[in-house]
Amino acid sequence: MKKETSKIIIGRAEWFSFPTLGIPAIKARIDSGAKTSSIHAYHIKPFQRDGVDWVKFEVHPVQGNRRVVIDCESPIVDQRKVKSSSGTSEKRYVVRAPVTIGDRVWDIELTLTNRDSMGYRMLLGREAMIGRMMIDPEKSFCLGKVSDTKVKILYKVSNIKG
Numbered sequence: 001m002k003k004e005t006s007k008i009i010i011g012r013a014e015w016f017s018f019p020t021l022g023i024p025a026i027k028a029r030i031d032s033g034a035k036t037s038s039i040h041a042y043h044i045k046p047f048q049r050d051g052v053d054w055v056k057f058e059v060h061p062v063q064g065n066r067r068v069v070i071d072c073e074s075p076i077v078d079q080r081k082v083k084s085s086s087g088t089s090e091k092r093y094v095v096r097a098p099v100t101i102g103d104r105v106w107d108i109e110l111t112l113t114n115r116d117s118m119g120y121r122m123l124l125g126r127e128a129m130i131g132r133m134m135i136d137p138e139k140s141f142c143l144g145k146v147s148d149t150k151v152k153i154l155y156k157v158s159n160i161k162g
Contacts, residue, residue, distance in 0.1 A: 007132060008102060011139035015146045016122065017100045021072045024154040025146045026061045028122035030135055036082065036094070037108055037125040040115035044093060046076065055093045057112050061121055061155070068155045082111055099128070102143040106132065 010030060017024050026039070041057040048054065053076040062068045074095035083089050092111040099108045108128040115121060129135075136142065152158065 007134045008104065009136055009142050010101075010129075010133050011142045012135070012137050013120065013140040014101060014124070014143060015141065016124070018097050019100065021059070021074065021097050022070050023059060023061050023072075025151060026059075026122050027063060027120055027146075028124045029118075029120040030124050030129075032126045032129065032135060034123055034125035035127055036080070036111050037128045038082075038092070038111040038113050038115065038123045040118075040121040041072075041112035042114050042116075044112050046093065055095065055112065057093075059121070062151060062157075063119070063121055065157070068157055077109060080111065082113070084113075104132070 012030050014028055014030060016026055016028050018026070028037075039059060040061075041059055044055060044057045046053060046055050054073055055076050056071070056073050059070045059072055060066055060068060061070055074097060076093050077096050078094040079091055080094055081089050082092050090113065092113050094109050094111050096107050096109050098105050108124075110122075115123070146154075
């Protein structure tokens with residue numbers, strides 16, 4: 001009989017990382033009402049590599065800071081019509097990347113969209129959580145906070161604001 005692993009308890013916001021995308025820390029809002037996770041992306045440009053559809057995009061992973069820019073590339077998994085919380089529909093590219101939270105790593109799908117008007121650079125949707133997480137909405141950063149000092153070190157910047 002296979003031993004069942006316990007679910008991670010997370011709060012309404014948590015820190016994640018995407019090493020294969022070059023994103024060592026990104027703060028996400030947890031939203032079980034959203035099906036798919038999304039990440040703040042702009043300058044989104046599809047291209048082909050060896051006959052496979054890929055997408056290039058840039059990410060501002062630090063909230064309130066437009067100077068920190070991460071250039072990303074990933075194979076395209078899908079294109080989906082996504083209805084935002086404001087009710088508008090948008091066709092988005094979908095990529096898959098391993099996410100790290102705490103000491104666990106697994107692949108999740110991310111839709112690429114401009115989240116400039118949103119409070120968080122990432123939203124973690126329910127598909128990424130199924131079978132792995134339980135949400136305690138009273139709490140935030142159950143698996144640890146990433147301090148401003150640590151963010152400065154990770155992104156090699158002297159000031160994270162701006």
